[in-house]
Amino acid sequence: MRIPEKGRSRAEVMALLEAAGAGDLPWREGKTFAYVYEGGRDVEEVAKAAYMRFLTENALDPTVYPSLLRFETEIVAMAISHLRGDSGCVGNFTSGGTESCLLAVKAARDHARRERGIAEPHMVLPVTAHACFQKAAHYFDMDMTLVPVDPETFKVRPEAMAEAIRPETILLVGSACQYAHGVIDPIADLGRLALERNLLLHVDGCIGAFLLPYFRRLGAPVPDFDFAVPGVTSISMDFHKYAYAPKGASVILYRSKALRRHQIFTAATWTGYSVINPTIQSTKSGGPLAATWALLHYLGDEGYLRFADRTLRATRAIAEAIRANPHVRLLAEPESSLIAFAADDFSVFPIVDLMRRKGWFVQPQLGYMGSRANIHLSIDQSTLDLVPEFLPDLAEAIESARTSSSARLPDEMARMLGGLRPEDMTPETFGRLMAAAGTRDGLPEGTTTINLMLDAMKPEVAGLVMTEFFNELYVPPRDPEAVPQ
Numbered sequence: 001m002r003i004p005e006k007g008r009s010r011a012e013v014m015a016l017l018e019a020a021g022a023g024d025l026p027w028r029e030g031k032t033f034a035y036v037y038e039g040g041r042d043v044e045e046v047a048k049a050a051y052m053r054f055l056t057e058n059a060l061d062p063t064v065y066p067s068l069l070r071f072e073t074e075i076v077a078m079a080i081s082h083l084r085g086d087s088g089c090v091g092n093f094t095s096g097g098t099e100s101c102l103l104a105v106k107a108a109r110d111h112a113r114r115e116r117g118i119a120e121p122h123m124v125l126p127v128t129a130h131a132c133f134q135k136a137a138h139y140f141d142m143d144m145t146l147v148p149v150d151p152e153t154f155k156v157r158p159e160a161m162a163e164a165i166r167p168e169t170i171l172l173v174g175s176a177c178q179y180a181h182g183v184i185d186p187i188a189d190l191g192r193l194a195l196e197r198n199l200l201l202h203v204d205g206c207i208g209a210f211l212l213p214y215f216r217r218l219g220a221p222v223p224d225f226d227f228a229v230p231g232v233t234s235i236s237m238d239f240h241k242y243a244y245a246p247k248g249a250s251v252i253l254y255r256s257k258a259l260r261r262h263q264i265f266t267a268a269t270w271t272g273y274s275v276i277n278p279t280i281q282s283t284k285s286g287g288p289l290a291a292t293w294a295l296l297h298y299l300g301d302e303g304y305l306r307f308a309d310r311t312l313r314a315t316r317a318i319a320e321a322i323r324a325n326p327h328v329r330l331l332a333e334p335e336s337s338l339i340a341f342a343a344d345d346f347s348v349f350p351i352v353d354l355m356r357r358k359g360w361f362v363q364p365q366l367g368y369m370g371s372r373a374n375i376h377l378s379i380d381q382s383t384l385d386l387v388p389e390f391l392p393d394l395a396e397a398i399e400s401a402r403t404s405s406s407a408r409l410p411d412e413m414a415r416m417l418g419g420l421r422p423e424d425m426t427p428e429t430f431g432r433l434m435a436a437a438g439t440r441d442g443l444p445e446g447t448t449t450i451n452l453m454l455d456a457m458k459p460e461v462a463g464l465v466m467t468e469f470f471n472e473l474y475v476p477p478r479d480p481e482a483v484p485q
């Protein structure tokens, strides 16, 4: 494919974009229980207008864009006071939860190297911590130990974290809340452990930290998880989740500047401009900063409390319906706005496709280390009005999955998949697996078979299959003469 020879009118280009988006998951109706947090049309309009106003400004150089410096420091200040930090706390605005957590790990690593002389630092995290911490270990070549969680509550036990600590350990991680089951790790206990053993403690509040203080104000039992807990040294919190900001909006906060210093990268050792990057991005659009700042002013504390109340009521109503259904069970009692439910006698994976046909998007999660395969729901303020429509559809999908013959793999196939080893993953095996899963244009035709197959494999083999899948998916269109339509 080549760059189109001639330009087209704005109207034509917009029509092309609209056509390209026609097959995307619709989200405006609030029927998606993942990926999108919907604040309604007015919130969307404010965010878009603010984003467009600062789209082109570049936070690479805050000395010439004082507006962006102001947005960032004010957003961080509001985040610190939301999480009960004191005047010593600092932070930065990042592109998302993953970047915030990567930076927390990078700062901890360099802090350990410079201040403690630990050349090869190690971190300890619950297996329920978001996979972005494993990505951090992978990118920054760090060692880590994944600690199993309590099989009933899915919270990590502090004693189990303590047992995993080694002389090179520098960082503990806890979540408030963790994504998979929506529960809050015992952060106060982890704080005590961190202080006792002279370790850093990062609290991953990417999905929970903005919302949970509002839930507490609404009377929900939310334990302390923020800077009020002694021993917590950094917290990540996303605005592009429950603050309803456009994607690309998160903060990483530190208890002290002394720790944050290790996050910053500078280079005067090349021939170009002086590089000073507090975060991973260098050139950085002002759009997400301006939109986040604008929404904090547009909705205000009052607006966010109202949204939290709607979210809490929707979560409680859905959790109640799942508790009342004899065929499924909540994996854990929800402590936030996230629900995971599973079934003991049948596979829940077909529920994803069955619900998709009814216009809903719910998210499958594979089984791992005591957490069986389940369906995950991220509930937001837009869910509340749809609960009466959602619950009967969900009950029907559960019933169909329970009685469906497509809900299991043939025994022989399950055995074969379970026996695959990483070294068996040749291109031929991958090709056969994709054919068995049923794909069209490189994408699976439905999600049930592929999830059943992945769930039957050893996790390291499933990881290789997923790598191969995306390596095949992101390939340029083949025809070199084709003009994009």
Ligand SMILES: Cc1ncc(COP(=O)(O)O)c(C=O)c1O
Pocket (backbone or CB within 6 Å): 096, 097, 098, 099, 101, 130, 132, 175, 177, 178, 179, 204, 205, 206, 207, 208, 238
């Ligand atoms: C607890 C937690 N941490 C980190 C992340 C990663 O955030 P992002 O997808 O914005 O990179 C998520 C995403 O859902 C999360 O729930």
